[in-house]
Amino acid sequence: MVADSTVTRISARIGGIAESATLAVDAKAKALKAAGRPVIGFGAGEPDFPTPPAIVEAAIEAAKDPRNHRYTPAAGLPELREAIAAKTARDSGYEVLPGQVLVTNGGKQAVYQAFATLLDPGDEVLLPAPYWTTYPESIALAGGVAVPVVTDESTGYLVSVEQLEAARTPRTKVLLFCSPSNPTGAVYPREQVEAIGRWALEHGIWVITDEIYEHLTYDGVEAASMPVVVPELANTCIVVNGVAKTYAMTGWRVGWMISPADVTKAAGNLQSHLSSNVANVSQRAALAAVAGPLDAAHEMREAFDRRRRTIVKLLSEIPGVDVPTPQGAFYAYPSVKNLLGKEIRGTRVETSVDLAAAVLEHAEVAVVPGEAFGTPGYFRLSYALGDEDLATGVTRMGDLLREAR
Numbered sequence: 001m002v003a004d005s006t007v008t009r010i011s012a013r014i015g016g017i018a019e020s021a022t023l024a025v026d027a028k029a030k031a032l033k034a035a036g037r038p039v040i041g042f043g044a045g046e047p048d049f050p051t052p053p054a055i056v057e058a059a060i061e062a063a064k065d066p067r068n069h070r071y072t073p074a075a076g077l078p079e080l081r082e083a084i085a086a087k088t089a090r091d092s093g094y095e096v097l098p099g100q101v102l103v104t105n106g107g108k109q110a111v112y113q114a115f116a117t118l119l120d121p122g123d124e125v126l127l128p129a130p131y132w133t134t135y136p137e138s139i140a141l142a143g144g145v146a147v148p149v150v151t152d153e154s155t156g157y158l159v160s161v162e163q164l165e166a167a168r169t170p171r172t173k174v175l176l177f178c179s180p181s182n183p184t185g186a187v188y189p190r191e192q193v194e195a196i197g198r199w200a201l202e203h204g205i206w207v208i209t210d211e212i213y214e215h216l217t218y219d220g221v222e223a224a225s226m227p228v229v230v231p232e233l234a235n236t237c238i239v240v241n242g243v244a245k246t247y248a249m250t251g252w253r254v255g256w257m258i259s260p261a262d263v264t265k266a267a268g269n270l271q272s273h274l275s276s277n278v279a280n281v282s283q284r285a286a287l288a289a290v291a292g293p294l295d296a297a298h299e300m301r302e303a304f305d306r307r308r309r310t311i312v313k314l315l316s317e318i319p320g321v322d323v324p325t326p327q328g329a330f331y332a333y334p335s336v337k338n339l340l341g342k343e344i345r346g347t348r349v350e351t352s353v354d355l356a357a358a359v360l361e362h363a364e365v366a367v368v369p370g371e372a373f374g375t376p377g378y379f380r381l382s383y384a385l386g387d388e389d390l391a392t393g394v395t396r397m398g399d400l401l402r403e404a405r
Contacts, residue, residue: 021372029366040393062284076103107255129374185326197230
């Protein structure tokens with residue numbers, strides 16, 4: 001029997017998903033490095049530090065315990081849910097019950113399940129841009145429609161209430177809010193968090209707020225949690241977070257969502273069919289992390305702060321590059337718009353994708369172009385890499401970009 005050629009092998013829903021641009025750039029950089037080229041990668045958003053020893057030891061002990069060799073509750077170990085609730089109150093001042101916590105396979109699962117639990121087909125999500133690459137794909141998978149609200153360096157990449165109101169329609173159901181921001185490192189001041197939260201409350205709009213970079217802020221800046229600043233919003237707010245960035249645990253895959261009890265229960269039902277419980281050894285490691293001190297996180301923040309100042313200084317010295325100083329996370333998001341339309345080593349670069357390709361080919365430096373984040377004309381550079389590689393990589397890139405004519 002001959003297959004019908006008109007039938008597509010991949011569903012439209014899955015076929016429409018774009019590969020993670022940040023992971024793709026990181027994979028290409030690692031492949032070139034494995035092939036012997038001295039590529040320096042600024043693509044991946046993960047700390048370059050090992051997971052703290054006490055957390056690793058907790059995982060080793062957990063692996064020896066037969067209790068962890070079996071299924072456990074799909075929503076998470078009860079003691080971990082309790083510890084996450086306590087950690088949330090300690091770190092942000094948000095008081096929640098353990099039953100509002102759902103432990104997920106990394107922050108990405110928390111993001112997707114939050115959208116999947118709230119959205120019906122056609123519901124709109126206001127998505128401030130630049131945005132993390134996974135947000136629009138998760139929205140689409142959940143049947144929603146992403147509505148980008150574009151910001152730029154002139155406002156420090158901060159969206160205003162006026163912009164959000166201009167983008168609001170009768171189909172608007174959710175606002176995605178991320179502070180500190182991936183990819184820009186922007187941190188919203190408390191008064192702006194409150195203004196946005198009260199606007200969402202006034203119009204009955206849910207807020208999904210991503211707080212995974214909560215401990216990575218600099219220059220005395222603090223990341224305010226929206227349901228703390230606007231307590232009345234708690235019934236229409238989901239907080240997503242995880243251990244990946246704070247504790248250098250990207251590979252352990254433990255995140256969580258905190259939401260009203262009915263939303264947590266519904267999302268837990270989804271997870272019970274989708275993935276069941278997160279690996280118990282990882283959950284035990286996460287328990288040691290969130291219940292323990294933040295000493296290691298503070299040490300990492302000091303290193304990131306040093307690298308932040310270095311990368312801003314080096315980028316600022318490159319003609320045609322405009323870089324605001326990030327106040328959080330571990331990313332710089334410079335504008336390279338003034339370099340577009342110019343020629344570099346015989347090739348005219350019309351887009352930031354073209355420019356990133358030229359930088360990889362000729363300077364052997366991997367960066368992620370702004371197209372991946374909804375704003376062409378920019379680069380994202382993660383400064384979560386060693387000091388020497390950081391300085392060498394940006395210097396190499398700068399030497400090449402100075403050739404632009």
